[in-house]
Amino acid sequence: MLIVGGAYTGLSTALGLASRGVTPMLVERRETTATLPKAWGLNARTHELLSTVPGVAAALQEAQVGSYLPQIKSGPSVREAQAAEAPEELLARHRMLTPAPPCWLPQATVEKILRAQAEELGADLRFGTEMVSWTQDADGVTAVLREGSGGREYPVRADYLVAADGYTSPIRTSLGIGVTGGGRIGHVYVITFDADLDAYVDKDRFSVTGIPGSGMSMIYDGMGTYTLWVDYFPEQGQSDDDFTEDRCRDRIRRAVGDPGLECRIRNARPFALNHQLAERFLAGRVILAGDAAHACPPVGGQGGNLAIQDGYDLAWRLALVLGGQAGAALLDTYQTERRPVVTITLDREVALQEVAEGRILSSFDQTQPVPTPREILGFRYHSPAVRTEAGDDRSLQEDPENPTGRPGCRAPHVRLERDGRTLSTHDLFGPGFVLLTDAEGTGWAEAAAEVARHLGITLTAHRIGDRLHDVEGGWRRRYGIEPAGAVLVRPDAVIAWRSRTAAAGPEHELERALKAILAR
Structure with missing residues (x-):
């Protein structure tokens, strides 16, 4: 069993297989899991699924510090922002629907947990290894792997190949599988930085601060890392030159409302807001999952959750098929069930990411509704x-x-x-x-x-x-x-x-x- 891609999708697939006694091989060209926060939060459905794997729920709970409830704030700057009242009613409804507590960990932390648990259960995870070519036949997939840049190459044989290789998915492209959707519907610039903002944020609590009218919003992960999201318009001539280190510091200071703030830029990068859906998720012995199969804007925070859910849904089916307890046709039901439900989620995320006359609203504008447990847990499969x-x-x-x-x-x-x-x-x-x-x-x-x-x-x-x-x-x-x-x-x-x-x-x-x- 070969998995290409070592982020949410690949790691959750490997974890699910290993927990069922199947030893998958995962290859990822990066040397390690994510080091930047990337996405934040696991929704109730995702948390419930991961909690069925021994050790995962405890590891997630141990990693999360402070309050489980995020703090939502809004104002002319972080310094002047006011917190909304604690959504106790929402939390009570959440507890009625699910035993899974809210989880606001950043993707970098969750990926480390998934990797550690998968390896402990016996998964063969090969970071710093790239798949350079592959072919499939009626019985399986033959791939050539390469260790590092210019390292040794060697062949592997697998029953199935899971394409967890992201939005651009070379595997999907080579299969000739088309995509529908709006494609690239916008951009933001993401600036990760260090600063002393203890006077303005609760340092043990995940928080989102919207700054209406500025095109900026700030996320604090509750563990010391700050991220500023800035609306970015390359189609209007903006480029990386507009986000030099000095200009990034200036934006941070304006967002915080402190012109003399000392801050250190850890990373600044553009981030595309994508909307696409693969026309099919299966092609012979190859299965598309996560961003390779579907991608949506980050407004409602569901892209990463869909990726983990794909991995889990694939893992239990693959384990039964590989173990001889189920027929191969069970794998067809992954596509039949997931594609309609994913489509509903993507449509909602695009609606949240309001695009009007080339201007994208701030990704965490408080005026925009976010998905609730009711919507996340109310799906049906056929x-x-x-x-x-x-x-x-x-x-x-x-x-x-x-x-x-x-x-x-x-x-x-x-x-x-x-x-x-x-x-x-x-x-x-x-x-x-x-x-x-x-x-x-x-x-x-x-x-x-x-x-x-x-x-x-x-x-x-x-x-x-x-x-x-x-x-x-x-x-x-x-x-x-x-x-x-x-x-x-x-x-x-x-x-x-x-x-x-x-x-x-x-x-x-x-x-x-x-x-x-x-x-x-």
Whole structure:
């Protein structure tokens, strides 16, 4: 299994595979993971998925310091900016929908965590190594790798190639896969700097300060790094010459509101705001993921989250196919499910990145809404890996605050208690399939054990109402079943199938559903 690209997409794919006993090889031409902040924050869906991999949730929590809530400020300068009231109501709604706490770590920190956990689980990560050529045939991919600049070259053979090689994706280009979308819809200049701003920011809290009318906004990561985003218009003749070190310092001082501020520029670079969607995500033994498959502006912060979600969604499918527990057609469902949901997200991100008469609004203008957990968690998938019920409306979204439990939806978060400890239904999910039933569903639990043995898969049954106590008494309602019913949840916490009531032949019903889902 060969992965090209060592950022969010490649690392999450490698992590997901290694956690399931598959040893992937990842190659990345850079010598290390990101050293600059880049993107910030993991949304609830991403955090839930990563939390199914042992050690990741704890590492993310340990890395995050201070308050989990970001501070949003606005004013004529950082010095004069006023903080909005703490969104306690939003946080309360967040807790109702997901067990995952808000996470505002910068991409550089998250990548280090993903890399460390993947390597600990046995992934073969080769930074400073480039893929220089590749070919595919019906049975796999042959690639030639090169160590460093002018280093030794050697061939490798892999069953599949994951193209996690970014927005320009040489792999996608060589396959002749076209893209749709607006292309490059704008630019910003990103200036990362060091300064003593303790008088103006809470040094233990992630914060975003918008400066209306200035074309600038500042992000502080809660760990000592400041980044200034500046609207940038190369189509109007602006260039790197407009962002010399002295001019960058001047912009920082104007943004902060302190003309005598001492600051050190760590990095200044242009950043393109892209919008594109690959016409397909699969081509034989090659699979596109992350920015190679789709790219969106950073306003709502969903580009990096989509990349990690792609990696996770690929990993559980690839592990089952490579292990012989699923047919190759299961990989087709990655494209079938992800592309419509990604399209919705991209359209929203582009709408947020308001472009009018060549002028881009500041990327973190407070007047622009940002995606909420409701939108992020309310997706629906449709494919052969979801056993859609008769009469289903085939909708692509639903309200996660009022879940239906229909196949294709994310499994709802329900508070449970076991042996005096509070947990979530999501704490029951992991690398394999999970069957949820109630105290009356003994037949389903017994069937799950037999089906797991027959099919050679990981399938764990949990009876809510036995050792697991339904704290709020509504889990059956939220999953749309009656007493003695059952719900099958995939490794990506998506409901794959359900039986609303008891079945005369639970083993037969469950095995039939799983064979269809696994393309067997």
